[in-house]
Each structure stands twice: as C-alpha cells, then as structure tokens.
Amino acid sequence: xxxxxxxxxxxxxxxxxxxxxxxxxxxxxxxxxxxxxxxxxxxxxxxxxxxxxxxxxxxxxxxxxxxxxxxxxxxxxxxxxxxxxxxxxxxxxxxxxxxxxxxxxxxxxxxxxxxxxxxxxxxxxxxxxxxxxxxx
Amino acid sequence: xxxxxxxxxxxxxxxxxxxxxxxxxxxxxxxxxxxxxxxxxxxxxxxxxxxxxxxxxxxxxxxxxxxxxxxxxxxxxxxxxxxxxxxxxxxxxxxxxxxxxxxxxxxxxxxxxxxxxxxxxxxxxxxxxxxxxxxxxxxxxxxxxxxxxxxxxxxxxxxxxxxxxxxxxxxxxxxxxxxxxxxxxxxxxxxxxxxxxxxxxxxxxxxxxxxxxxxxxxxxxxxxxxxxxxxxxxxxxxxxxxxxxxxxxxxxxxxxxxxxxxxxxxxxxxxxxxxxxxxxxxxxxxxxxxxxxxxxxxxxxxxxxxxxxxxxxxxxxxxxxxxxxxxxxxxxxxxxxxxxxxxxxxxxxxxxxxxxx
Ligand SMILES: [Fe+2]
Ligand SMILES: [Fe+2]
Numbered sequence: 001x002x003x004x005x006x007x008x009x010x011x012x013x014x015x016x017x018x019x020x021x022x023x024x025x026x027x028x029x030x031x032x033x034x035x036x037x038x039x040x041x042x043x044x045x046x047x048x049x050x051x052x053x054x055x056x057x058x059x060x061x062x063x064x065x066x067x068x069x070x071x072x073x074x075x076x077x078x079x080x081x082x083x084x085x086x087x088x089x090x091x092x093x094x095x096x097x098x099x100x101x102x103x104x105x106x107x108x109x110x111x112x113x114x115x116x117x118x119x120x121x122x123x124x125x126x127x128x129x130x131x132x133x134x135x136x
Numbered sequence: 137x138x139x140x141x142x143x144x145x146x147x148x149x150x151x152x153x154x155x156x157x158x159x160x161x162x163x164x165x166x167x168x169x170x171x172x173x174x175x176x177x178x179x180x181x182x183x184x185x186x187x188x189x190x191x192x193x194x195x196x197x198x199x200x201x202x203x204x205x206x207x208x209x210x211x212x213x214x215x216x217x218x219x220x221x222x223x224x225x226x227x228x229x230x231x232x233x234x235x236x237x238x239x240x241x242x243x244x245x246x247x248x249x250x251x252x253x254x255x256x257x258x259x260x261x262x263x264x265x266x267x268x269x270x271x272x273x274x275x276x277x278x279x280x281x282x283x284x285x286x287x288x289x290x291x292x293x294x295x296x297x298x299x300x301x302x303x304x305x306x307x308x309x310x311x312x313x314x315x316x317x318x319x320x321x322x323x324x325x326x327x328x329x330x331x332x333x334x335x336x337x338x339x340x341x342x343x344x345x346x347x348x349x350x351x352x353x354x355x356x357x358x359x360x361x362x363x364x365x366x367x368x369x370x371x372x373x374x375x376x377x378x379x380x381x382x383x384x385x386x387x388x389x390x391x392x393x394x395x396x397x398x399x400x401x402x403x404x405x406x407x408x409x410x411x412x413x414x415x416x417x418x419x420x421x422x423x424x425x426x427x428x429x430x431x432x433x434x435x436x437x438x439x440x441x442x443x444x445x446x447x448x449x450x451x452x453x454x455x456x457x458x459x460x461x462x463x464x465x466x467x468x469x470x471x472x473x474x475x476x477x478x479x480x481x482x483x484x485x486x487x488x489x490x491x492x493x
Binding site for chain 2: 052059065066067074084097098102104126128129
C-alpha cells in the first residue's frame with residue numbers, strides 16, 4: 001500500500017515536470033542560438049570598450065594604442081610558456097601584465113567581468129585562426 | 137666618393153657606447169662626387185607625447201623622445217639638420233605639443249617638422265604651426281631637393297562637418313583601428329603646389345620626400361595608406377632618384393616602385409604589429425620587406441629604435457639601430473635597383489622573431 005503510494009507520487013511528479021518543460025534538454029532552437037550569440041557579442045562589445053578605455057589603467061594609455069584590432073595578442077597560442085614569468089600562463093595573466101606595465105594600472109581578478117570581456121574581444125578578433133597552444 | 141659612415145664609427149666618435157647604442161634616431165649621409173658636398177641628417181619620429189593631467193605625461197613615451205634627442209646631440213660627425221617625422225603629440229593638445237617642443241628644444245640643430253594626424257585633428261594644425269611653421273614646404277640643401285608634405289589630410293565632409301566637437305574629431309582619428317576614421321590624402325591643392333615646386337627642379341637632382349603616412353598603399357584599415365598615393369608618385373616619376381621617408385607605421389617597411397624607394401621609420405614611442413598579423417585584413421605589405429623582430433613586451437623600449445641613413449649618390453641606405461635587437465641595414469642594391477636587407481633579405485636567412493602572425 002505504502003509502496004504504491006510512493007510510486008504514484010513519483011509518477012505524478014514526473015508527469016507534472018514533463019508538462020512544465022517547453023523543450024527536451026538537448027534540443028535548442030534557432031532562437032536560442034541567436035540569443036546566445038548576441039549575449040556573446042554584447043560582451044565582445046564591452047571588451048572592445050575596455051580595450052579602448054583610457055580609464056582601464058592609470059595613465060590614459062589604451063590596449064588598442066599598441067594592439068590595433070587586438071593584433072599581436074595571439075590568444076590561439078595560450079596557455080604558453082613566458083620566459084619572463086618562468087612558467088606556463090593563461091592569456092589573462094599576460095593581459096594583466098600589459099595592464100600593470102604599459103597602462104600602469106592594477107591587475108584584475110580572473111573573474112572580473114572586464115577581464116572576461118577583454119578575452120571575449122581578443123578571441124573574437126582572432127576567430128578562424130587555428131589553435132596553436134605553446135607557440136611563440 | 138665619400139666614405140660611408142658606419143654605426144661603429146658613430147659610436148667610436150661619440151665615445152658613449154651605451155647611450156649611443158640605444159637611442160632612436162636616424163642619421164643620413166648624402167654622398168656625392170665632391171666630398172665637400174657630403175652631409176648627414178638625423179630623423180626622429182612618432183613620440184606620441186601624451187598628457188595625463190596637470191604636469192603628468194606618459195613616462196614611457198617621454199623617455200623615448202628624451203633619449204632620441206640626447207643621442208642626436210652626441211652625433212659625430214654632426215648632422216646638418218634633423219627631421220621630425222610627425223605624431224609628436226597624442227591628441228594634439230597644446231600641453232602635449234608644448235611639452236614635445238620643450239624636449240625637442242634641447243636639440244642643437246635646425247629641425248624640420250612633418251605633420252602627423254595626432255598633431256592635427258584638434259585644431260587642424262593651428263597651434264602646431266605656431267610652434268613649427270608651415271604644414272608643407274620644400275628646401276634645398278647641398279644639391280638635394282627636400283620636400284615636406286602634409287599627407288594626413290582627409291575629405292572636407294569628415295574634417296569640417298562630421299563631428300560635433302574638435303575633441304571628438306581628434307579622438308576618432310587617433311584610434312588607428314577605429315572604423316570611424318578616414319583615409320589620409322595629400323589633396324589636390326598640395327599636389328598642385330608640389331607640381332609647381334618640382335617644375336623648377338632639374339630631373340637629375342636627387343629628391344627626398346618626407347611624409348607622415350606612406351605615399352603608397354599598404355593597409356587602409358589602419359591608414360598605412362595615402363588615398364592619392366598614385367597621383368603623388370606620378371609627380372615624382374620624372375626624377376632619376378627619389379626617396380620617400382615616412383613615419384606613422386612604427387615599423388620597418390621598405391619598397392621600390394619604379395624610380396621611387398620607400399622607407400618607413402621606427403617610432404620612439406611603441407612598435408605596431410604588421411597588418412599581416414591581423415587575421416581579417418586585406419593588406420599589401422611590400423613583398424620586399426623583411427619585418428622587424430617581434431617586440432618583447434617585457435622590454436619597454438624594444439622595437440622602438442633609431443636608424444641612420446647614408447644617402448649614397450642619391451640613394452638611401454637605411455641603418456636601423458634597435459634597442460634590444462641586432463641592428464638592421466636596408467641598403468640600395470644598385471644591381472637589383474631596390475632596397476634590400478644586408479643580412480636577412482633571402483627567405484632562408486630570416487630568423488624566427490621576424491615571423492609575424
Ligand atoms: Fe604614430
Ligand atoms: Fe600617425
């Protein structure tokens with residue numbers, strides 16, 4: 001008796017859950033794709049803003065001054081060994097290096113939205129180039 | 137025939153090896169049959185003096201210019217004059233032009249200035265003119281005709297009507313990769329002036345033209361470009377020996393188009409990537425160019441450098457002396473009729489840092 005009740009409850013729950021969901025987990029629509037892309041591109045845009053923002057560092061110098069269209073940032077080569085840091089580093093450590101030095105600013109936390117946005121932009125400008133981790 | 141001056145001679149004579157090896161200048165010697173007519177001049181470019189606030193300027197860029205000026209003062213033999221290749225300021229502010237002029241005033245030589253877009257688009261060169269004189273002009277020196285062009289003009293709509301404020305106009309043009317910028321040009325008025333100026337010059341007289349942008353088309357997206365380059369080249373074509381020396385690109389570039397040799401110079405402020413390293417750019421980097429070494433960001437003055445130039449019998453031999461790299465010489469090869477790198481021109485002589493991607 002008790003067992004049947006439990007089974008019934010579970011059955012009922014599953015039915016309700018199934019009816020509430022609008023799609024099966026691994027199916028997504030064109031609409032989803034469009035939304036995800038625009039979410040990404042809006043962060044790319046924020047990244048471009050940070051990349052040209054004289055307030056990112058302390059001296060008014062911007063990333064774009066030395067890296068037009070993010071050229072020479074080579075995201076496809078990371079992680080890689082940087083001899084001056086003496087170890088293999090992810091790209092955001094090099095971004096922070098450039099923030100601290102030419103921009104005379106303060107390092108950003110790895111999770112800082114500006115650091116994420118800078119990476120989104122840098123990778124976007126490099127789209128289509130094949131991965132080549134470790135390359136110099 | 138004059139003996140060409142080598143870098144070593146300069147360093148020996150200056151007697152300050154350490155300083156001399158690390159300063160961004162160009163020295164030019166013009167060699168003629170009559171050695172009393174030989175002379176040298178120096179070339180400094182793209183210092184981008186940048187005002188922060190109050191009495192603060194970006195230290196990194198200041199250092200580049202201060203060192204160049206100190207080095208030129210130490211040159212022996214002394215150059216007859218100095219050319220400044222443009223972009224003395226970052227946003228054409230009075231404070232920046234004044235600070236730049238102040239640093240340049242330490243030079244012991246007559247200096248000729250070329251207009252850069254970073255000097256111009258705030259007040260259309262008005263304050264710059266007060267400090268440095270006309271925007272374009274020519275002069276003769278010991279048998280060579282020199283021409284200074286203002287090649288960073290653009291169309292009237294963009295210049296006079298597009299932007300609500302002068303400050304915004306300057307900022308839009310200052311962003312190298314900013315799609316709101318506009319292609320550089322010499323323009324009809326100045327081309328007509330050039331045509332008339334050249335009418336008086338014998339076709340055997342060597343010409344040396346200074347411009348800020350390349351008077352050839354390399355990559356429009358970053359204004360490594362002059363829109364009416366072909367029309368300007370056409371005016372120079374009747375002359376036997378023509379050299380164009382330009383700033384703006386912050387990198388080693390050289391090319392030969394017909395009778396005209398082209399040389400880009402290093403900046404004292406920072407190096408720029410080659411357009412070929414932007415994955416989405418259609419560009420025409422001259423095939424002849426063996427690139428400078430890729431910069432090491434851990435050395436602030438790397439890939440800024442100085443060059444001295446021998447103008448041997450009317451042709452330029454350009455010596456790039458680079459802070460943290462081996463010097464480079466791009467000499468005119470009479471046999472091939474073009475400038476060539478003395479060590480790295482052949483594909484199999486190039487070294488890994490010269491690969492840009
Ligand atoms: Fe410049
Ligand atoms: Fe420029």
